[in-house]
Amino acid sequence: MSSKDNSVFALVDCNNFYASCEKLFRPDLAKVPVVVLSNNDGCVVARSKEAKQLGIKMGVPVFQVQALMRQHGVRAFSSNYALYADMSQRVMSTLEAMAPKVEVYSIDEAFLDLAGLQPLRNLTAFGLEIRQRIQQWQGITVCVGIAPSKTLAKLANHAAKTWHKTGGVVDLTDRSRQRKLLALLPVNEVWGIGGKLSKRLQQLGIDTALQLADANPNYIRQHFSVVVERTVRELNGESCMVLEDIASTKKQIISSRSFGQRITDKHQMCEAISEYISRACNKLRHEQQQAKHLTVFMRTSPFSDKDPPYSASKSVALDTPASDTRLFLAKAMQLLDVLWVNGHRYAKAGVMLTDFYDPGVVQPDLFCEQANVAEQPGRAQADQKLMQLIDKLNAKQSKTIWFASQGGKQEWSMKRDMLSPAYTTNWGELPAVK
Numbered sequence: 466m467s468s469k470d471n472s473v474f475a476l477v478d479c480n481n482f483y484a485s486c487e488k489l490f491r492p493d494l495a496k497v498p499v500v501v502l503s504n505n506d507g508c509v510v511a512r513s514k515e516a517k518q519l520g521i522k523m524g525v526p527v528f529q530v531q532a533l534m535r536q537h538g539v540r541a542f543s544s545n546y547a548l549y550a551d552m553s554q555r556v557m558s559t560l561e562a563m564a565p566k567v568e569v570y571s572i573d574e575a576f577l578d579l580a581g582l583q584p585l586r587n588l589t590a591f592g593l594e595i596r597q598r599i600q601q602w603q604g605i606t607v608c609v610g611i612a613p614s615k616t617l618a619k620l621a622n623h624a625a626k627t628w629h630k631t632g633g634v635v636d637l638t639d640r641s642r643q644r645k646l647l648a649l650l651p652v653n654e655v656w657g658i659g660g661k662l663s664k665r666l667q668q669l670g671i672d673t674a675l676q677l678a679d680a681n682p683n684y685i686r687q688h689f690s691v692v693v694e695r696t697v698r699e700l701n702g703e704s705c706m707v708l709e710d711i712a713s714t715k716k717q718i719i720s721s722r723s724f725g726q727r728i729t730d731k732h733q734m735c736e737a738i739s740e741y742i743s744r745a746c747n748k749l750r751h752e753q754q755q756a757k758h759l760t761v762f763m764r765t766s767p768f769s770d771k772d773p774p775y776s777a778s779k780s781v782a783l784d785t786p787a788s789d790t791r792l793f794l795a796k797a798m799q800l801l802d803v804l805w806v807n808g809h810r811y812a813k814a815g816v817m818l819t820d821f822y823d824p825g826v827v828q829p830d831l832f833c834e835q836a837n838v839a840e841q842p843g844r845a846q847a848d849q850k851l852m853q854l855i856d857k858l859n860a861k862q863s864k865t866i867w868f869a870s871q872g873g874k875q876e877w878s879m880k881r882d883m884l885s886p887a888y889t890t891n892w893g894e895l896p897a898v899k
């Protein structure tokens with residue numbers, strides 16, 4: 466468990482992200498209630514502010530609210546994953562240019578590490594600047610929560626969204642403000658405390674976030690888990706969460722990282738993208754989901770004035786939802802060919818899987834490429850078994866089996882700023898005698 470003194474995090478979260486993306490290019494819908502529907506247009510997965518005010522609930526089947534929607538002229542859109550993924554990349558690269566350390570948590574949320582900023586800048590003013598810039602550059606409204614731990618930053622963000630008077634930015638670095646807010650929030654609003662957990666906590670008389678913060682961490686560890694104990698510490702301003710502690714939101718899987726060193730070679734980029742695909746698909750299978758949309762993105766550093774800026778993303782849809790690493794690898798390599806431009810020094814790349822389905826829900830299309838499966842009985846099961854076997858072997862010891870395109874050495878992943886020249890093995894790095 467690591468704890469950093471003076472840690473400060475900002476959680477930046479886009480408001481009504483999918484619905485906001487739809488409104489962006491339709492100024493005529495500025496004041497119109499808008500909903501976005503799940504795949505096959507079955508359920509509501511995003512709502513604009515106006516749609517929320519009508520009482521349309523998240524996840525509700527469309528047929529249940531059809532009358533209401535007609536009555537109030539609600540506009541519905543099918544999910545446009547390519548648009549959302551691209552807008553997400555634009556928002557994230559704006560954030561990356563404002564803070565040196567950005568962790569993309571979901572398609573519309575990112576944590577910024579603001580440690581050390583405070584003596585230089587007022588945190589609320591900085592939050593407002595983030596908000597203003599994304600509004601101006603991407604046309605998307607965000608809320609910003611600032612606090613000494615990620616769990617508190619999440620709650621600060623919740624407060625910024627809930628209470629208009631905050632202006633969309635809440636700085637929760639002050640201890641007494643933390644306690645005031647925690648007292649107002651039910652325990653199930655706390656990050657990672659789901660329905661089941663909050664029921665068990667309530668049986669112990671813990672109803673509010675503040676009561677959880679004041680619980681004895683050792684008692685909580687014994688009766689719940691180390692993760693809940695960390696939550697208690699985080700609620701007290703002690704930073705000890707790494708992102709992996711929190712289950713993904715299941716709306717999308719993002720695998721991305723800044724490279725240890727710049728990539729200038731397409732072969733290395735291919736390795737990096739393959740590595741991210743492999744991790745994302747492993748996670749997808751772990752969550753027993755299938756995905757249909759893949760986005761690949763890559764960009765140069767926003768901080769270097771030497772490098773001309775380049776940032777691009779591209780999406781593609783599979784014929785049918787899948788979780789097979791090989792299918793996504795093949796598509797990713799096609800996207801890489803489109804996105805790759807020689808001459809750039811790439812600082813970051815990543816992949817995002819969206820448009821999730823439960824396995825077995827979708828009938829394969831007999832005429833699509835992937836439906837070769839239909840001609841070869843047993844093929845689908847064999848493919849599934851292969852992936853399960855790979856996951857099983859890699860779970861025991863990571864990278865027991867990997868795809869050739871991932872590369873064995875992955876030199877791009879290592880930070881080697883301090884590396885001395887290859888005096889003896891590279892003509893270009895021979896020691897110079899003056």
Ligand SMILES: [Mg+2]
Pocket residue numbers: 478479480481482573574
């Ligand atoms: Mg959001």
